[in-house]
Amino acid sequence: MNRSRRLTDLIVTIWMRGGLYLLLSIPALIAIGLYWKAAPLLANHSFAELILSAKWFPMKGEFGFMPFIYSSAYVTVLSFFLSAPLCLFAAVYLTQFGKKRLLNVMLPVIDILAGIPSVVYGVWGVLVIVPAVSDYVAPFFGTSSSGYSLLAGGVVLAVMCIPYMLNMLIEVFHTIPVGMKEASLSLGATHWEMVKHVIFKKGFPGIISAFGLGIAKAFGETIAVLMVVGNTLDISVSPFSPGYPLPALIANNYGEMMSIPDYDSALMFAALLLFVIILVINLFFRYFIHKTEQS
């Protein structure tokens, strides 16, 4: 074999290896980078204090992340309860009950909608959900609200998660062998009984994973939530009051963080917190999916 071909092979292999290693080291790099910036804050405050305290006074050097974690959890849980049942039944209809043609039309549409940027969902939220909450929903429940609320954040997140979750659920339902469904139907089960006992049971790990990944996506979503959630520091049970989720905190304060000591550290700590939580959720649920794909 001539030398130049060997040399090309060598160089390109090094390039390929380099690319792959760089890619695989991204999570570690992110963790190190964020930790490096968050370290000054962690040196002055204990981890438990940061997580559990509700006192957020950056000027006085008090950084309690509880209100932000609470808001994040609130909108995420809300969006989950709004979108998960809808997606589950929609996926059942599209794959089991509906015509094949409908699914063929819907798949590309869902794909395209999953690609719509979150800022566009945010615009929609400001135009539709925020006024709806302040003009109709809140008065209906006998309270008043500016509309910029946890509820609006939850609804916008739910809509954003729909294409994402639906796509995964449809894929899960497609992996269930047709023979199994036919066996159930031939024993006299109705279609719904087949769905209940075969599809839901057999697809259980996949369904749980789709839900889990949907939650992770909602938890980390920034711009769309930031636009409708009100961004006010408040721990309140009412969905009509404004909230301030973690990603919104980071995005909102990047401009002024240099002037207050430890403030930039605190924001980096928030990013680190988000990163770790979401990475763990992702690793956990992806593990399910990979196990089912391999078997």
Next chain:
Amino acid sequence: MRKWKTIEEQIFKVISFLAAYSVIAILLFLLFVVFNKGIGALSWDTILKLPKGGYYFGGEGGILNAIIGSFYLSVGATVLAVFIGLPAALFINVQLIRMKRVQNTIRYLLDALWGIPSIVYGAFGFAVMLFFGLNASLLAGIITVALLITPILVRAFDEVLKTIPVELQEASFSLGSTRTETALKVLFKQGFAGFITALLLAFGRGIGDAASVLFTGGYTDNIPISLDEPVATLPLAIFFQLSSPIEEVRQRAYAAAVVLTIFILVISVSARLLSKRYSRNIIK
């Protein structure tokens, strides 16, 4: 007993029917609202002019800075992502073809990486910027967005590469080609349709992302002419203008949202058409 069974069947059929069609209705409603509100505000001035003096108080001008800026940023990020991602994807499918466990672990990690929110990439990009003493600039934005979209590009391309039969590689090796030649001349060619799809998917994701460029790209009313200048992007243009109290400025946010949505739709549709077109020459 028998009766309840059929009633239950009917109830759940109706529920799932309603669920499916309300999902479709919600998503169509979303597109309708965005277009309905934005089309009226859209004009040639908005697309073709830079912001003029007093623009943010309702004065003359347009969002050309953000359109061009977004375009520069995403093209740069996509090029960088291809530079890192293309060889990585080929490496997984050529050099590691006999190591199923390693392959699966890598895919698992990349999938998990796909789920990391863009604000985290943004914060990380900011930390990197500080480390190297960079300012918010086109370069910092490109690097951050490239980190965000590379896992997407690699996994999307890899999904296609992994369907290529091993025999094809074996045939190539048996003719005496090196692994590099096999990767570039056989695998890359076979997976070209998938590559185009992955490329456009990554590009679309890059052009639409706001949270990652918030810290790293900055914002400007001009079109950047070098890598160390700040850059405006469409999602941020929408975001900033929408929070303005002045109605004219908000109108431009709606218009910008339509422009961005049209970009994304064009990218998605052309990804589909191109991948169909290029998959004609594939050996099956």
